[in-house]
Amino acid sequence: MLSAVGLTYEIAAGRVLAPFFGTSLLTWTTVIATVLGGFSLGSALGGIVAEQPRAIALRNVRNALVATAVLMAVSPTLLGVLYVWGARGTGGMMISVLLVFFPASVCVTLPSPLLAKLAIEARPGREGSSLGFVLASGSIGAIFGAILAGFVTLPLIGSTATFAACGAVALLCLPFVRSGAPGNPGATIAAAGFVAFAGLAGSPACQYESGLSCLHVVERGPEVRLVSDGTVQAAERVTPVEVDEGTVELVLSYTEWLWARMDRDLEPDASVLFVGGGGYTLPTKLLASKPEAQAVAVEIDPLVTKVVRAHMPSAAEMIAQTSYHVSEDKAADGRLGIVHADGRVFLNQTDQRFDAAVMDAFSSGSVPAHLVTRETFARLREIVDGPVYVNLLDTPDGPLARGVHAILRELYQNVEAVQGRVNARGRTNILFAASPRPLESLDSLSNGYGPALISDARAFTDDRGWIGHR
Numbered sequence: 001m002l003s004a005v006g007l008t009y010e011i012a013a014g015r016v017l018a019p020f021f022g023t024s025l026l027t028w029t030t031v032i033a034t035v036l037g038g039f040s041l042g043s044a045l046g047g048i049v050a051e052q053p054r055a056i057a058l059r060n061v062r063n064a065l066v067a068t069a070v071l072m073a074v075s076p077t078l079l080g081v082l083y084v085w086g087a088r089g090t091g092g093m094m095i096s097v098l099l100v101f102f103p104a105s106v107c108v109t110l111p112s113p114l115l116a117k118l119a120i121e122a123r124p125g126r127e128g129s130s131l132g133f134v135l136a137s138g139s140i141g142a143i144f145g146a147i148l149a150g151f152v153t154l155p156l157i158g159s160t161a162t163f164a165a166c167g168a169v170a171l172l173c174l175p176f177v178r179s180g181a182p183g184n185p186g187a188t189i190a191a192a193g194f195v196a197f198a199g200l201a202g203s204p205a206c207q208y209e210s211g212l213s214c215l216h217v218v219e220r221g222p223e224v225r226l227v228s229d230g231t232v233q234a235a236e237r238v239t240p241v242e243v244d245e246g247t248v249e250l251v252l253s254y255t256e257w258l259w260a261r262m263d264r265d266l267e268p269d270a271s272v273l274f275v276g277g278g279g280y281t282l283p284t285k286l287l288a289s290k291p292e293a294q295a296v297a298v299e300i301d302p303l304v305t306k307v308v309r310a311h312m313p314s315a316a317e318m319i320a321q322t323s324y325h326v327s328e329d330k331a332a333d334g335r336l337g338i339v340h341a342d343g344r345v346f347l348n349q350t351d352q353r354f355d356a357a358v359m360d361a362f363s364s365g366s367v368p369a370h371l372v373t374r375e376t377f378a379r380l381r382e383i384v385d386g387p388v389y390v391n392l393l394d395t396p397d398g399p400l401a402r403g404v405h406a407i408l409r410e411l412y413q414n415v416e417a418v419q420g421r422v423n424a425r426g427r428t429n430i431l432f433a434a435s436p437r438p439l440e441s442l443d444s445l446s447n448g449y450g451p452a453l454i455s456d457a458r459a460f461t462d463d464r465g466w467i468g469h470r
Contacts, residue, residue, distance in 0.1 A: 001173060003141030004148065006108045009072055009166045010035040011149035013101045016076050016159040016205050018229040019214050020083045021093040022364030024468030034097045038105020045106065046113035057114050062177050064110040066191045069167035071104035073198035076160050076205050108170065111177075112138070155211040164199025171195065210303040217311045223251055224311055226279045228304070229364035231393075234279020236312045248288040248314050250281060253420055254429040257446040258358065258389050259285055261416075261433050264440055265387050266356055268292050273354040273384065275343035275371065276361030280308055280315035280336075287318060287335050296326060296337040296354070298346045300361075305338060344370050347379045354383060359390045365427075366468040367392060367400065373460045374407050381411050387435035388412070394430050396422060400466055401430045402457030408434040410459060418445060419452040430454075 014023065014031045021027055049060045082096045116134045123130045153162040171192055206214035216227040219238065226234045235251035250256050259282060266272070269292040274283050277299025286293050299305055309316045324334035339346055343361050357380055361371055370376065372392075380388055390408070394400040396419060408415045412434035420429045430452055433439055460466050 001141060001169065002108055002111060003138040004145035005068075005072075005166045005169050006035070006039065006105065007142040007145030008149040008153065008162065009075075009101075009104065009108065009145075011146060012154060012159050012162045012166070013075070013097070015154055015211075015214070016079060016163070017093070017097070018364055019205055019216075020079060020087075020230065021096070022229055022231070022366065024364065024366055025369070026090065026467065027093060027097075030094050030097045031101065034102050035105045038102045039109045042106040042109030043112060046110040049110060050114040050117045058177055061111040061114055062174055062188075064107045065170050065173050065177070066187055068104055068107040068170040069191050069195050071107060071167075072170065073164045073167035073195045075100050075104065075163050077198070080205075111173075150211055154209070158209045159205045159214075161199050161204075164195050167195040168192075168199070208303055208307050210301055212301040213303055215303065215307055217307065226304075226307065226312065228362070231362065231365040233304075233362060234281050234308075234312070234315075236279060236281060236314055238313060248285050250285060252281075253446045253448055254391055254431060255281055255285075257418060257431055257449050258282060258360075258391065260442055260446065261387075261389060261439075262286065262356065262358075263289065264442060265433070265435070266290070266293075269294075270355040270386075271295070271353075273352075273357040274298065275347070275357065275359050277304060277308075277338070278360060278362070279312055280305075280319060281312075282358060282360070283336055284315045284318040287322060288314075294335050294337075296339060296352065298339045298341060298343045298361075300340065300342050302340045305340070343368075344376060347376065347383070350383065352383065353385065356386045357384045357388045359388065362393070363468075365393055367466065369460075369466040369468055370462065372400065372404050372407070372466050373462050374410065375462050377407050377411055386437070387433055387439070390432040390434070392430045392432075393427050395426050396428060396430075396452070397454055398427075398430075399457070401452070401454050403460040403466060404432065405454045406457050406459040408432055412436060414439050417452040417454055418449045420446075421448040 010031065013035065014028050017023065017027050017031065049057050052060070079096055079100050082099065087093070087096045116131060119134050120127045120130045149162065153165060157165070171188070174188065207217060208215040214229050218225045218227055222237050223235050224238045225232050232252070237249050237251060250259055262272070268290050270290065271294040272286055274295060274297040277297040280297060283295040283297050286295055305319070309319055318336060319338070322335040323338050324336070326337040326339045359371065361368060377388070390404060392400055392404060401417075405415070405417060414435045414437065416433045416439055418431050422428045
């Protein structure tokens, strides 16, 4: 049971980090290393505890379980406090993970050596098989915890309640440690009350949450913004409108440049693939501006589509009027096909052809690594006859921009790159248009955008790819 709690806690830790520090290879590496380090220290300390007189050892195990419950339940609150106090960047992320998640990881593992010792003593002469059963049960518990977190608790009750549930399960282990020196019932009752309060009254880390996304809808005057893991994914004017060319207004400057490029390059009846649905603003603009055009939007998380339909009027209206769910065995008359799948999986499996494609998929503040490899864009080149447009977030001439630029130059004869204003974190939107045919110059660039100077670099591949921003 404690192994299940430990793995559920570890996965929830990675999830709750996303609104503050994003999610990437770096954040997950830090979480896994920290939690495993806590497990290791907890096992070592638990071995010392197991050698103490039985009564004292059992009392210490009970104290560890109470501490586990409190530390797990308070984890999301403590993470938010550290962020408010100024924890930022890689260093802030690593310190936050260590301070928030290491202590609970130590406490949850501390009882294990004593429990193993008791199991071995219960079967004299069969120590080997007893130890094997203990280790196997721990592994099975860990597997169960991982499945429980990823498929049940995080999607259904969210990360804050998942932490409280982990604490509650730790407290439920106390009746199984009954003998030995008496514990402190008052502390146990107080811990139970705190865990219940944290689960019921604690502020959710996300306004909308699934196993894939932590979403917030932010209204700023006439605008509504869709924020995913702390990064603005889309924005729209909040006015009750009909979706036609004159009323669909793009808010984010990077979408204005992409649309200007698409409007210049594409025919009125173009078929366009969008990898990354986000707020569906560009598909909405395309279909409103070119009544004969077709679009397929691949969005990995159905929750994103659900939130867009509830809060972004123009996109919601376009989805309601023209959308259909793409399936391999059923033709549809709608103009906006929606696919809830990973973009790379769709590319590998589809037999559809397109006139253009827009790569605008994000996980937190970064592009998923498997969508910015030579193999991904080579597959796009096979099924897309015309231009490919790419949106990245990176520092000027940063490693992500250089790697993608190298890929596009290998596959396309004509590549154009622009970048916007640099934000306080030193990052900006870097946009590419790549085409097998010459690209006509735009009459003007979007506000704040200018040509991007990008150095030569090695192209990303599936084997050696992008690491990711936090």
